[in-house]
Amino acid sequence: MPLDPEEFFPDPFAADPNDSKDTFKNLVRRHQPQSKPTNKGVMTGAQGEHSQQKPPIPKEKQQPQNKDQQPQKEQQQSQTTEPQHQAQLQKQKLQRQKQKQKEQLQQQQQQQQQQPKPREKTQEELEQEARQRAKDIQTYKSEIYYSSYYYDDIYAYRHVKLPKSISRWLPHYGLLKQKEWEYLGVEQEAQWEHYMVHAPEPHILLFRREFKGVEEQLKNEERQERFRRRKRETGVKEDKNRVAIADNATRAAKRQKP
Incomplete structure (x- = not known):
């Protein structure tokens, strides 16, 4: 009958049922052999290239818990921050304009200071000129x-x-x-x-x-207009006189008949 070596040489790290659970022997983990591959060719252990673990879901595709509450919060925040943002932009624009005007004034002052004052010409220079x-x-x-x-x-x-x-x-x-x-x-x-x-x-x-000729021309035109008006008036009077003379002649001729 063969001898069992464990009877003569017991495992020092073997768990003892008589000891408490917190003892060193009971806390030490025993070596467990890796699981063998299944018939389908997929490894069930930690090793192996064909593991069936699912990849983690990216954060972009994760759906928020409160779908309805999040857009409402964003709208409220945008409504409250929009006038403040516009006021801040207007304030920044005014500050930039003031800064630009200030820089222009400084440049003009520097240019005026750098420009030399005009020198008065001497008498000889004036005569030569x-x-x-x-x-x-x-x-x-x-x-x-x-x-x-x-x-x-x-x-x-x-x-x-x-x-x-x-x-x-x-x-x-x-x-x-x-x-x-x-x-x-x-x-x-x-x-x-x-x-x-x-x-x-x-x-x-x-x-x-x-242009003096204009005045003379206007006077000539006025003179010609008066002459034409007088001519029209005198022409009517001459026609009336002719009619009267003709009437008188006919009356005189009738009187002379027996």
Whole structure:
């Protein structure tokens, strides 16, 4: 009869039924063999490539518990936060505008400080400038262009085009007086006036004067109208006189008959 080795060498870690459950022997887990594969070829244990465990459901597909309450809460939050959000956006916009204006003012002040102050010209420089101006005007005086006259009911117009060499001596203010345009070499009568600045091209001088022929023309038209009216009136009177004379002649002829 073969001998059982467990009778002579008992397992020191074997659970003892006489000991309490909290003892070391009863707490130690015994080694359990892995389960064998089934006939279908699927492993039931922790190992194996073909396990039947289901994958976890992603959070995006998980349905909320309270489907009806969540949209209502979102609508209430959006209604309460929308006016506050608009007010905050408006406030930020005003702050940006103020900041931009402040930066522009600072830039303008810096530019004004950096610009050098105009230096006063000396007497020699003024005399040299006057000589150069007179030389340019005398040299290019023949290149001044005078347009033909054009009219309306009240004024006669013309424009004078100065060459660029003379136009740089134009005064910085607007309209010119007679002495000033004569000094620039423009030969124009005193009745004309420089009435408008040509904004795109200031070297084109626009002149006008009252068209005196208009007054004479109006007087002639009034005179002709009175003459035609008088002629119509006198013509009616002449016709009445002719009728009266003819009536008197017929009456006299009747009286002379026996």
